[in-house]
Amino acid sequence: MIGPCALCSPSVGSGPFVAASLLAQVDDGTPTLSLIAFTLMGLLMAAVVIVSAWRWRRDWTRTRIREQWLATMLRSIDDGVIATDAAGRVTFMNHVAQELTGWKEDEALQKPLVKVFQTLDRQARQPTENPIDLVVREGRTTTSIEPVLLVARDGAEHAVLRRAAPIRGAGGQVTGVVFVFQDVTQRELAESALRASQEMFRLITDHISDLIAVLDLEGRRLYTSESHGQLLSPPRELYLTSIFEEIHPDDREGIRSLFTEIVFTGAGHRAEFRMIGRSGQVFNIESVMTVIPNKNAKAEKMLMVSRDISDRRRAEQRLRSEKEFSDTLINSMPGIFYLYDARRKILRWNKNLETVTGYSAQEIDTLDPLTYFPDDEKPVVHERMLQCFTTGSADIEVNLLAKDGRRTPFYVTGFRLEVDGRPCMLGIGIDISARRRAETALRETLDNLEIKVAERTRDLAAANERLQELDQLKSEFLATMSHELRTPLNSIIGFTGILRQELPGALNDEQKKQLGMVQSSARHLLGLINDLLDLSRIESRKMELFVEEFAVSDLINEIAQTLAPQVEQKQLRLETSIDQPGLRMRTDRKKCFQILLNLANNAVKFTDTGRVTLRVSTDATDVTFQVQDTGIGIKPENLTHLFEAFRQVDGSARRVYEGTGLGLYLSKQLASMLGGSISVESEIGSGSRFTLTLPQDPSPANHHP
């Protein structure tokens, strides 16, 4: 580095100036000596003359020598020299002065200086003050601080620094002035370039973030850049403090010996260490130290370019903790983790992958990821990997194939991400063996459950079948029984009828009466059997309808005729009425008859005095049959159970009123089969009214051809 001392102003030609003064004395001194020689006469004249001559000769010789010497000197120097007399007329010019002014000495002699040596102020371009007056008047040397412009005879300009000094005579009086001037044009250019260079250097070092310091070999700062001053010692402490004092105590000795080594070997070196800043904070510094050699290639200074890498260090530290965190994370996660690039080269994986697959880290580093899947599952895995790269994510349930052939079911999720600008795939997989086992168990349970349900259903179906079979058997039994019962009844009723008809022979009254009782009981028994048969038919749904068209009046008459013996016997009245005398209807006549007979028979049975009325009315769709009696009536609490099977309203009535308890139940069932209904109203002691409503014409669904 070039220090400020490099800018010291040089003395402007002090040597040539003295020489010019001597020359002036020589010019002046020669007549003085001649005058003395003429004045002194006598004895001593000869001696004196001899001596004088000798001395003059000697002096002259000396002077001549000196003149030649001076002339040579003045010719050889680079400064211009011009001498004038006290009036300012040119008495001497050396060759440099002649070159710069453009005047030959013989032309310039006795010319006023201002004509030969024309100078202008550089800024104002005005003629400068003639320094001769000042020098003559005040008798002292003047020096121009700023260069002035010397305008040569041909108009060329040169920047010159000039100095003017008085020439004194033997008595000390000023006899002339000598000007010495120097062309500084080239030097100014060089200086300007140097200044610009230095300025640029300063600009660079001050704005560079690196800390630049120039140290002496003791580590003292000779120069520091702006940034250095901000962070460490300020510039005012230059030359005072050693840089080692600011190095962290732990690093100080290390750096000091490194410093020494660099000085010794001359080789530059890079080092990282800590420094303590102006406010006590610790910096991480990365520094390059290079020796600045002197002209003799000896180490003279040390250039130290440092950088505050604290941020980088902190970032590295953060990165390290981040890495540590992610390493811990991926290694502690229960599943497997891996990162592949698009060429299926693995970049990173966790320990679990090694554990699960059984491959070593070295193997995993080189294996293709598809290695970890069974052959039959490779295509779908590959397809999902491609999908992951295309769509950004994919997942799959797949078996992981270990080195030893063991398979473990995994649920693997893949995500695409960019690592160092390249698309990669991150895979995370969790072991789903437990879930699979649970699913299997659940499935088995479900399967078992289904089997159990199926078994149960089969059992129930079988039971149901069995029940239906039993029901069938019951119905068949009833049918068979009724048939078997009818066969003897056929005989009983037949022979009783024959006897009562007295076909075999005449009977007495008592015999007739008793045979009547037999016949009545047999008929009752037949009724019971018929009811049971109907019940079994209804319950086994084997009751069939036989729809036909008939005149309602005929039906009513038939019932009246059938009941006539009993009505007559009980001395009741049976009244019938039909609102439409020619009324016809379509239904199962036999069942309709059965219902009405049952209702009318009950009415007769439970009525001791009064009458039974059978009334038929019609509306647009229905035919309504009303069977009303003036009998004992039914208690309200019994009305609800009236139409249930095997019920006779009052248990005690059985002794008085015969019946199976099936009549009303069967009637209701039959009415329902015919698409109609039965209802009852009753009042205890005053009688009951049963109403049978049937459609005049059954719907086509019930229609029997």
Added chain:
Amino acid sequence: MSAKILLAEDNATNRYLETFLLEKAGYTVIHALNGAEAFRLALAARPDLVLMDLQMPEMDGYESARRIHAEPQLAGTPIVAVTSFAMTRDREKALQLGFAGYIEKPIQPHTFVAEISQFITGKAAST
């Protein structure tokens, strides 16, 4: 000559009852104890009417009637079912198979002969 009735009935008491009524009414009654016998007797005796119980041992009334009708010389012989089968189906089935009538047991002694007589054409019961 009185009308000849073949009575196929396995139950002796009922056979006696019906025979009593029919003979009282002046008909000639031939007995068969099962369907097979009824078929043979029908061929042999050429009755004017067959009264056929449907449920009988060895051969039931349906089969017997089918065979009788299958014989050309017996084709016109009316067969009336007299049965304690009381299901509607039985009546329908019988009528469909060519039975001329269907009388449910127990028979009504005072109307039985009258019912029977309408199936006998040409010959009257001798009284």
